[in-house]
Amino acid sequence: MGMLIAILLGFFGVLLMRRSLLWRQGGGDYVIDKMCADNIQAAANCCASCGTAEVDDVKLKKCDQCDLVRYCSVTCQQEHQPQHEVMCKKRAAELRDEILFRQPESTHLGDCPICLLPLSPSTKDYLFETCCSKIICRGCDIANKLLREREGQLRETCPFCRHPQPKTPEEQDKNIMKRAAANDSFAIRQMGMKCYREGDYEGSFKYLSKAAELGDVGAHHFLGALYLEGKGVKKDYGKAFYCYEQAAIGGHPRARYNLGLDEGINERYDRAVKHFIIAATLGNDDSIQRLKHCYTIGKVSKTDFAAALRAHQAAVDAMKSPQREAAKEVNYPDGKW
Numbered sequence: 001m002g003m004l005i006a007i008l009l010g011f012f013g014v015l016l017m018r019r020s021l022l023w024r025q026g027g028g029d030y031v032i033d034k035m036c037a038d039n040i041q042a043a044a045n046c047c048a049s050c051g052t053a054e055v056d057d058v059k060l061k062k063c064d065q066c067d068l069v070r071y072c073s074v075t076c077q078q079e080h081q082p083q084h085e086v087m088c089k090k091r092a093a094e095l096r097d098e099i100l101f102r103q104p105e106s107t108h109l110g111d112c113p114i115c116l117l118p119l120s121p122s123t124k125d126y127l128f129e130t131c132c133s134k135i136i137c138r139g140c141d142i143a144n145k146l147l148r149e150r151e152g153q154l155r156e157t158c159p160f161c162r163h164p165q166p167k168t169p170e171e172q173d174k175n176i177m178k179r180a181a182a183n184d185s186f187a188i189r190q191m192g193m194k195c196y197r198e199g200d201y202e203g204s205f206k207y208l209s210k211a212a213e214l215g216d217v218g219a220h221h222f223l224g225a226l227y228l229e230g231k232g233v234k235k236d237y238g239k240a241f242y243c244y245e246q247a248a249i250g251g252h253p254r255a256r257y258n259l260g261l262d263e264g265i266n267e268r269y270d271r272a273v274k275h276f277i278i279a280a281t282l283g284n285d286d287s288i289q290r291l292k293h294c295y296t297i298g299k300v301s302k303t304d305f306a307a308a309l310r311a312h313q314a315a316v317d318a319m320k321s322p323q324r325e326a327a328k329e330v331n332y333p334d335g336k337w
């Protein structure tokens with residue numbers, strides 16, 4: 001008899017739990033199922049606020065900050081916000097870090113479109129063509145301009161698109177303006193930098209914002225500087241670092257290095273080291289120096305430091321070629337280039 005009661009209680013217990021889990025409908029209103037909402041909603045595909053399950057005519061929308069909860073309506077999302085806030089912020093930060101600390105495949109400059117080797121991020125090793133917005137390595141530039149065109153007494157053209165080289169800064173500006181009007185993000189960034197040089201910070205902010213919106217990594221980096229300096233826009237430390245992060249995610253080694261420095265200043269050494277390792281792997285020399293220091297003070301392990309040194313060397317070697325080495329020996333004859 002006792003056994004039978006126990007079995008029956010168990011049976012009803014399961015029934016009650018199922019009922020509670022699945023929510024029930026009464027008088028047209030959904031009864032909120034606490035278990036569903038608080039604990040198992042993610043797995044059970046229920047609205048985190050009211051517990052409504054996802055079925056054919058009910059589509060749940062994920063929280064726009066995290067991947068932990070979903071809601072059946074904006075009202076539900078708003079009602080649930082106070083109890084979700086802390087968890088949401090924590091998870092959103094974790095998700096952001098997953099993106100931030102992913103090793104980019106290459107620097108934001110990518111490869112030289114002529115020799116197809118990775119471009120060195122040092123500004124003395126490349127130049128850009130205003131006709132086609134291509135960044136050309138100095139090796140290819142020298143080979144084209146000095147050896148092919150000067151020696152053959154040919155007209156100077158862009159080594160990539162063969163457009164005649166602009167003869168004056170005005171012609172150069174005209175090229176840039178033409179490409180910017182066609183929504184070329186690189187040219188729009190150049191316009192922003194020109195404004196900056198001329199002291200028009202608001203104009204600079206406008207152009208850089210647009211270029212960043214179009215996905216230009218370099219523009220994110222400069223935009224960060226504007227926010228930091230409060231030039232053309234209200235000073236905003238948070239926004240400045242968000243821009244630096246966007247640039248770093250896009251493979252900008254200097255932006256990554258700066259993030260590492262900032263984390264180091266704030267004594268978050270594990271984060272600083274992660275940034276320096278990523279930047280070193282992209283060939284950034286300064287990050288290697290910082291890692292050396294971190295190793296000395298015991299903030300990075302011997303194994304990780306050795307791996308970073310190897311990765312850095314591999315990146316530097318990949319940017320070398322006989323043509324690029326030869327170009328280092330050549331001085332631009334008239335300083336024009």
Ligand SMILES: [Zn+2]
Pocket residue numbers: 047048049050051052071072073076
């Ligand atoms: Zn709901």
Ligand SMILES: [Zn+2]
Pocket residue numbers: 063064065066067068069084087088089
């Ligand atoms: Zn959330």
Ligand SMILES: [Zn+2]
Pocket residue numbers: 112113114115116117136137138139140141
């Ligand atoms: Zn090249």
Ligand SMILES: [Zn+2]
Pocket residue numbers: 129130131132133134158159160161162163
């Ligand atoms: Zn060109």
